[in-house]
Amino acid sequence: MDWTPLLSTLTGAVIGITATAIADRSRWRREEARHAWEVRREVYTEFVTALKAAGEEMRAVALGDHRSESARDAAVREAVRGTGLYTASERLWLVGPPQVVAAGNEAFHGLRAIRNAYARGMAVGSAEEASLVAVRRTAMARMRRLMREDLGFGPLGIE
Secondary structure (H helix, E strand, O other): OHHHHHHHHHHHHHHHHHHHHHHHHHHHHHHHHHHHHHHHHHHHHHHHHHHHHHHHHHHHHOOOOOOHHHHHHHHHHHHHHOOOOOHHHHHHHHHOOOHHHHHHHHHHHHHHHHHHHHHHOOOOOOOOOOOOOOHHHHHHHHHHHHHHHHOOOOOEEEE
């Protein structure tokens, strides 16, 4: 009996199955990478948005009248809590690469420094505020640049 046709058929089947498995694995990896990219983009957007909202909310509270220092402190802290910043920060820590997490943490701490200064009575428009805001802006620009790099976007060139 001639085994050549049977061996040829089996070899062709093995090659076909292997090629299909490799193609499926490659497609799965691309889909997983795309999903991870989309999750990071969503988390980055959520974090940056929460940082901006917290800054605006704090400033609005700082512009208001408060009966006591403790009332001002509580109002400023509540303004930050209400923006979802802490949840967004935790999500960033879970999915961001180390350089983005570090930059996000730096921006977060810049915001906290402003929050603490407002809570203790720093005036909006003061030299102290300008100094703290400048530090925060620098940290935010670095964070955005690293986020854009991670997502594969080029620099904006406007910051």
